[in-house]
Ligand SMILES: Nc1ncnc2c1ncn2[C@@H]1O[C@H](COP(=O)(O)OP(=O)(O)OP(=O)(O)O)[C@@H](O)[C@H]1O
């Protein structure tokens with residue numbers, strides 16, 4: 001961990017420049033993927049899968065901002081997914097279907113929830129911070145489950161995807177894909193700017209040594225809270241997109257398991273690099289998606305009965321694989337890439 | 344300005360039954376270098392913690408620059424000109440030496456609620472930071488990651504960071520602790536230069552350094568100030584000899 005953060009802000013131009021292309025490569029891959037998809041014959045499936053990858057990438061990246069840069073381990077980040085999604089769902093069920101209203105409402109609600117819960121949570125540290133963010137997210141989960149008017153436990157189906165200034169172009173899967181990519185890219189550029197700014201330096205300094213920051217005249221709380229709010233808004237935006245992608249919203253969007261998955265994605269990709277979180281989300285979702293096939297192919301030497309049972313219960317394999325990656329690929333995927341570009 | 348820059352009035356602090364700060368009255372005059380000496384565990388660091396705001400006293404008052412700062416949080420005291428270094432080195436290990444200092448410069452120059460623009464390229468911050476590094480003799484090591492500096496260099500860096508906050512009063516908690524001979528000469532030299540420019544409260548076990556630098560010395564024993572005097576006066580003080588200074592050290 002320490003070694004990783006050191007490499008990151010160290011003046012090591014050779015390694016840095018060789019990995020500098022990585023975010024560009026990631027976004028270039030997302031940009032060309034739809035063209036490949038349309039020639040694959042299964043474009044609907046590929047587009048929806050990759051749209052999900054980018055949505056979770058956006059949420060994971062927003063979590064990296066507080067976790068990787070601010071050392072705030074939030075175990076309730078999926079709450080913002082839920083806020084964004086329910087803002088779309090509830091407004092749509094009242095006939096307000098335009099993203100021009102839905103998105104600002106979702107962002108404002110996310111910001112408000114982040115400001116209120118953050119102000120309380122940030123008074124605690126370590127395990128207590130983890131538990132209190134979890135508790136706030138659970139409150140929201142149970143609130144959503146009890147909203148009988150909006151489907152309660154079952155959630156509610158959107159009449160259609162959001163309009164954009166009256167136009168229904170998001171109904172096209174390519175358009176939704178493009179809009180998601182634009183959101184991800186925009187949020188990435190804003191985050192990149194933040195971590196390199198005056199504000200970001202104070203945030204990174206607070207992660208290193210909060211007492212030192214106070215001893216030079218900063219009040220870390222303000223910077224942490226502001227980051228928490230920004231991060232929550234980005235995850236809220238991801239929630240809006242998820243509602244549109246699924247054309248459905250439900251309390252399941254904000255379970256604690258989902259919050260845990262987001263943490264996993266960030267750790268898997270490597271903390272504190274932003275694009276690492278996106279790569280981690282992609283790895284997580286693609287692994288989850290294709291693991292049954294992979295397990296099936298990799299167990300060719302077993303008898304058919306055992307093979308099909310393993311394939312059915314692929315989740316049993318998923319957990320151990322994730323644990324092995326985290327244990328052996330220290331610093332996540334980004335850590336492996338950095339070591340590779342050094343060697 | 345008040346006749347004393349820092350004034351402690353009947354300061355008390357206890358850990359359970361142990362009185363770590365026992366009715367301390369002390370005043371630091373503007374411009375002086377005021378040393379605090381005393382045996383291990385006398386309560387020197389605890390006193391600095393209370394002055395800087397990490398700990399709050401059980402009772403008593405801390406007046407800084409004529410204002411009661413007893414209940415102000417640390418960052419606000421720093422902004423009023425009350426900076427400190429730590430006995431146990433406290434730096435940002437993953438930041439370069441330059442960045443460590445530049446952050447302190449940033450703290451007092453303009454808002455830090457700026458989300459755009461690369462801070463690493465703000466030349467006004469970097470140039471000012473470089474000057475402080477040069478003052479403590481770390482200029483050539485500016486680009487090195489702080490965590491990789493030698494122990495003595497980290498002590499020098501702490502000093503540079505403290506200076507960069509532009510303090511009226513700098514509280515130094517054993518700046519020479521653990522430094523090598525060369526490095527400690529360097530730090531003493533730096534303190535001699537700073538002496539005339541800012542007020543310094545120096546905690547130090549190195550008696551040669553204390554007696555050559557200090558204008559006045561206070562002796563703290565079991566949380567109590569048993570004497571405050573000029574270095575000569577302290578050397579001659581019977582109670583101090585008995586309580587703390589060994590005969591050979593004074594000779
Ligand atoms: N948090 C604490 N809880 C209980 N006792 C403490 C605590 N911190 C310090 N003490 C005790 O208070 C006394 C004073 O400690 P302090 O660190 O202020 O001494 P010091 O004069 O700085 O010593 P040194 O010269 O070794 O640095 C010691 O007896 C120490 O054990």
Ligand SMILES: [Mg+2]
Pocket residue numbers: 387388389430
């Ligand atoms: Mg001490």
